[in-house]
Amino acid sequence: MNIKQNAPKNCIFAPNMISINDLTFLIGSRALYDEANWHIKPGERIGLIGANGTGKSTLLKIIVGEYAPSSGSISMSKDLKIGYLNQDLLSYESHHTILHVAMEAFERQNQIHDEIEVLLKKIETDYSEEVLYKLSDKQQEFEALDGYNIEYKANEILAGLGFSTADQHRPLNTFSGGWRMRVMLAKILLQTPDILLLDEPTNHMDLPSIKWLETYLAGFxxxxxIVSHDRYFLDKIVNRTVESRKGKLTTYAGNYTFYLEEKSLRGEIQKGEFKNQQAKIKQEEKLIERFKAKASKAKMAQSRMKALDKMERVEDVDDDNPTVNFSFKFTKPSGRHVIRIENATKKYPNIDILENAEAVIEKGDKIALIGANGKGKSTLLRMVAGVEKFEGSCETGHNVTTTFFAQHQLESLHLGNSILEELQAFAPKHTDTELRSILGCFLFTGDDVFKKIKVLSGGEKSRVALAKSLTTDSNFLILDEPTNHLDIQSVNILIQALKQFEGTFIAVSHDRYFLDNVANKIWFIEEEQIKQYPGTYAEYEIWNSKRIIPVPKSIPVKPAEKEVKPKTEEKPVTANSQQQLKKLNDQLQKIEQETVQLDKDVKVIEAEMADEKVYSDQAKLADANKRYLTAKQLLDAAQNKWEELAAEIMELESN
Structure with a gap:
């Protein structure tokens, strides 16, 4: 049976795309899933959530057939086309360009293209009708499959995921793992599958790319x-939430925020049922104890005991939201000025980060440093931490003690220590009870705290390093992507901890929920300057959506063009050149106005797509998505034209 991918989203009687029935999956003697059931219908947008270790990624592998269930069944239509993104793709290697790798998605089109090339070569010497007919048939099939637009489609998706035109012609193996993952996502999206299984798709993405992906998936x-720890991402995309917990899969008919409210309500009901049942059990046990010794009542007592044994017990509600029960301790508070940056200039061979930039961090600032990848966020953090060389100065204020958390800090962990010993050595002022409480918040419970660092995974080491940062004696924290490798519960713990922290911190993260809950100032790098918005991340987003982004001051010059050239005789400025310069400047001014208007149009459509009335209506959403892609294409073309005109003006003015 062929299940159409545009079946109604909420159709009760729609056939299941995938049916999971009584699924049991054992790891050793532990049941990761125990007779779990789940049915996925066409058009559903599902967030698969749960604490780390509850089997979310494993379940996706079971669905695609990488793992076999211990018992139970998974059924789906034979021709169901699945697009599966998982973290294993980070290791994919290729010497081809990323554009070539992305276009591998068009398997049939690429095959026909190669056949057409062979026939075109053959027709140079063979003019027979047979060859001409074959060529005509192949060209018609290629056109029917939209083969002439496949490169445009690949360009569009790669650009949305943050790749420049030049990047698209670089080999895949020259990119880091995070960027490779984006290429693999582009390839999967280009395959237009019936169902997407996305395991942490926003990992290694910056905020602009996450927003682009949200817009794309809204029109899919x-x-x-989706398996994700990004609450905002889930709220924007999903209309169903499935929780993996205690071997079962529980469905909630809404996004993540709805899930929280509904689960709380269900929990209250379950608590009441548990309390009532426990009272009934105690009453029954008293009656049985009272009458079991009496011969005349023994039969009745025996009957009640059997009924009690057969009673289906209501479980008490576990607290899934542990709280931080420790306090930060630092010996001395800092002075008013924590960091003062003056005349800071930082350049790399192919990119200028800062030019005579200035900024001040004051006591009590909770700063979120945001922006696209490659804009210099981590570089700026290292400058603040004093581990990155640059021109200018970065002065540390009175009594400021600093802890810098970054992913490379994992290398400083002592492999021979147990997890608890690592924290004891780093934070001797904290009691073992406090340290174990902190470790419990980061999923190290019971005997886990005695595991050696050397046997931990990369994610586990990251959580240990972060726990160490929270036990520090420092009054100034520098945090580079602290939410990486954390599930939603652990992110909540980190938020609680930073809210209690009475010192100062600056953090880089792509988790918008985290940023919105901890920051009271926003920093971003623009026009090679450190700029500041004095408010929360949510307030910044509203402000940023209304402003006009500054046009670049100049076109970036390639390093080869920066070489000092011998002086040549200056050409006299003629009336013709002045007339041409005036014409180009008029055109530049006109295209600037067009760019501003097109940028506004794009933002209006983006706001429209975020409206519940639009994104809940498939027809309206598809129309909005189509208008968005058209407007974005026009905006890109206008920006390219601006760059061409600016380059012409610069060349003419230099003559």
């Missing part, structure tokens, strides 16, 4: 299953 007509 197939079903989607």
């Amino acid at each position: 007509e197939g079903a989607i299953v």
Whole structure:
């Protein structure tokens, strides 16, 4: 049976795309899933959530057939086309360009293209009708498959995921793992599957790319299953939430925020049922104890005991939201000025980060440093931490003690220590109870705290390093992507901890929920300057959506063009050149106005797509998505034209 990918989203009687029935999956003697059931319908957008270790990624592997269930069944239509993104793709290697790798998605089109090339070569010497007919048939099939637009489609998706035109012609193996993952995502999206299974798709993405992916998925007509710890991302995309917990899969008919409210409500009901049942059990046990010794009542007592044994017990509600029960301790508070940056200039061979930039961090500032990848966020953090050389100065204020958390800090962990010993050595002022409480918040419970650092995974080491940062004696924290490798519960713990922290911190993260809950100032790098918005991340987003982004001051010059050239005789400025310069400047001014208007149009459509009335209506959403892609294409063309005109003006003015 062929299941159409544009079936109604909420159709009760729609056939299941994938049916999971009584699924049991054992790891050793532990049941990761125990007779779990789940049915995925066409058009559903599902967030698969749960604490680390509850089997979310494993379940996706079971669905695609990488793992076999211990018992139970998974059924789906034979021709169901699944697009599966997982973290294993980070290791994919290729010497081809990323554009070539992305276009591998068009398997049939590429095959026909190669056949057409062979026939075109053959027709140079063979003019037979047979060859001409074959060529005509192949060209018609290629056109029917939209083969002439496949490169444009690949360009569009790669650009949305943050790749410049030049980047698209670089080999895949020259990119880091995070960027490779984006290429693999582009390839999967280009395959237009019936259902997308996305395991942490926003890992290694910057905020602009996450927003682009949100917009793209909002217009995707197939079903989607997303494993993610990004609450904002889930709220924007999903209309169903499935929780993996204690071997079962529980469905909630809404996004993540709905899930929290509904689960709380269900929990209150379950608590009441548990309390009532426990009272009934105690009453029954008293009656049985009272009458079991009496011969005349023994039969009745025996009957009640059997009924009690057969009673289906209501479980008490576990607290899934542990709280931080420790306090930060630092010996001395800092002075008013924590960091003062003056005349800071930082350049790399192919990119200028800062030019005579200035900034001040004051006591009590909770700063979120945001922006696209490659804009210099981590570089700026290292400058603040004093581990990155640059021109200018970065002065540390009175009594400021600093702790710098970054992913490379994992290398400083002592492999021979147990997790608890690592924290004891780093934070001797904290009691073992406090340290174990902190470790419990980061998923190290019971005997886990005695595991050696050397046997931990990369994610576990990251959580240990972060726990160490929270036990520090420092009054100034520098945090580079602290939410990486954390599930939603652990992110909540980190938020609680930073809210209690009475010192100062600056953090880089792509988790918008985290940023919105901890920051009272926003920093961003623009026009090679450190700029500041004095408010929360949510307030910054509203402000940023209304402003006009500054046009670049100049076109970046390639390093080869920066070489000092011998002086040549200056050409006299003629009336013709002045007339041409005036014409180009008029055109530049006109295209600037067009760019501003097109940018506004794009933002209006983006706001429209975020409206519940639009994104809940498939027809309206598809129309909005189509208008968005058209407007974005026009904006890109206008920006390219601006760059061409600016380059012409610069060349003419230099003559």
